[in-house]
Amino acid sequence: MPALEQIRGELHSLRNPQKAQGSKNYLKSPYSFYGITVPQLRKIAKQYNNLSIYDTFNLFDELWNSGNHEEMNLALYLLTNHKKKFNIEFWDFLMREDRLNKFKTWDHVDEACSHTLGEILVANVHLNNEIKKLSESRNPWMRRISIVSQYPSIKKRKIQLTILLAEKLCYDEDIYVQKATGWMLREAAKKNPVQVQEFIKIHKDMKPTCLSYATERMPEFKKHIKEQLKQEQATKEQKQETKQEIKNISELDKIKYFKN
Numbered sequence: 001m002p003a004l005e006q007i008r009g010e011l012h013s014l015r016n017p018q019k020a021q022g023s024k025n026y027l028k029s030p031y032s033f034y035g036i037t038v039p040q041l042r043k044i045a046k047q048y049n050n051l052s053i054y055d056t057f058n059l060f061d062e063l064w065n066s067g068n069h070e071e072m073n074l075a076l077y078l079l080t081n082h083k084k085k086f087n088i089e090f091w092d093f094l095m096r097e098d099r100l101n102k103f104k105t106w107d108h109v110d111e112a113c114s115h116t117l118g119e120i121l122v123a124n125v126h127l128n129n130e131i132k133k134l135s136e137s138r139n140p141w142m143r144r145i146s147i148v149s150q151y152p153s154i155k156k157r158k159i160q161l162t163i164l165l166a167e168k169l170c171y172d173e174d175i176y177v178q179k180a181t182g183w184m185l186r187e188a189a190k191k192n193p194v195q196v197q198e199f200i201k202i203h204k205d206m207k208p209t210c211l212s213y214a215t216e217r218m219p220e221f222k223k224h225i226k227e228q229l230k231q232e233q234a235t236k237e238q239k240q241e242t243k244q245e246i247k248n249i250s251e252l253d254k255i256k257y258f259k260n
Contacts, residue, residue, distance in 0.1 A: 003048060003055075004062050010044055011036060011070065024069070029105045031069040041070060045077035053082055057093055064099060072102070076111045083119065091120045091127065103141045106176050110148055117145070118152035128161055135165050140174035147180050151187065159188040163199055170206035170214075182213025189218065197221055204229060 011034050020035030051059065056078050063075035079090065093099075094116060103109050121127055135146035147169055150162040162184050169181040189196035200206075200214060204225050215222035 001059065001062060003051070003059055007044060007048075007059075007063075007074065008071075011074075014040055027069070027105045027107060029069045031067055031072065031104070034068065034070050036070050038073070041074050042077050045074055045081065048078060049081040051078075051081070053085065053089075056082060060093075061099075064102060069105070069108075072108060073111065076108065076116070080115050083115070086116065086120050086123075088120070088124060090116065091124070095130070100142065100145075101139075103145065106144065106180070109141055109144050109180075113145055113148035114151050118149045121149055122152050122156055122158075131161065132165070135169060140172070140177050143169060143172060143174065143177045144180045147177070147184050150184055154184065154187045154191060157191045159192055159195065162188050163195065166199065167203070170203055170210045172207065172210075175209060178207045178210040179213055182210040182216075185210075185214035186216055189214070193218070200225060 014034065014036045016035030018035065020033035023029075023035060024031075024033045048056070048059070060075040060078055063071040063078075066072065079094070082090070094112065103112070121131065131146045131149055134142045137143055137146075147162070147165050150159075150165070153159070154162055166181050166185055169177055170185070172178055172181065185196055185199070196214070197218070200211070200221075204211070206214075211225070212222075215225065
């Protein structure tokens with residue numbers, strides 16, 4: 001494939017081993033790196049904006065299956081060359097299990113969701129059921145895909161599915177799901193602060209990381225929620241102390257009874 005050989009030749013000419021190791025450590029990626037910046041990769045992708053959809057799909061698979069993080073980035077950037085033509089065919093292509101299972105880092109997830117999957121969702125709401133299924137996956141990257149895919153919809157002031165997904169994901173055990181959920185709640189608050197604040201009041205016991213991200217742009221509200229949590233924790237501790245005191249008294253009464 002001439003395009004693939006040309007791309008790899010350019011990638012090799014730009015490689016930076018020192019930066020590659022830093023990027024790998026930062027992203028905690030299982031894949032190899034060249035050490036190339038995102039702007040450089042996007043510039044390369046734009047050079048191939050005249051490829052047909054099917055040539056792009058073929059090139060995508062070569063890059064996506066390469067085991068190299070930046071080649072996988074480039075594969076995702078190539079898809080956005082066809083943004084005006086996005087349809088169900090792109091969705092079905094990217095959502096195949098053998099492609100989905102290669103998502104291992106937050107940057108790949110966020111790129112695919114923010115610029116491809118999420119854009120397709122905006123025009124095809126019947127796909128929301130597939131997103132709901134992803135939110136229940138045992139794979140945390142699938143759960144992150146489900147919530148970040150809402151980003152383009154949020155920008156269109158459609159936040160209902162975000163709220164629905166967040167009801168469960170704000171308690172997720174995975175840190176990257178927590179961060180993504182908080183991020184989407186923060187974005188949704190820009191469009192409907194009242195609804196999001198009501199959600200946070202109900203779910204103020206969500207994971208602290210999620211709460212921190214969600215309330216990042218609402219300092220006064222964040223302070224109010226933290227004070228409420230502090231008061232509730234103090235009340236809980238007081239109840240536990242009282243319960244223990246009653247238990248201790250009961251134990252003393254038992255001792256006195258048997259002594260008598």
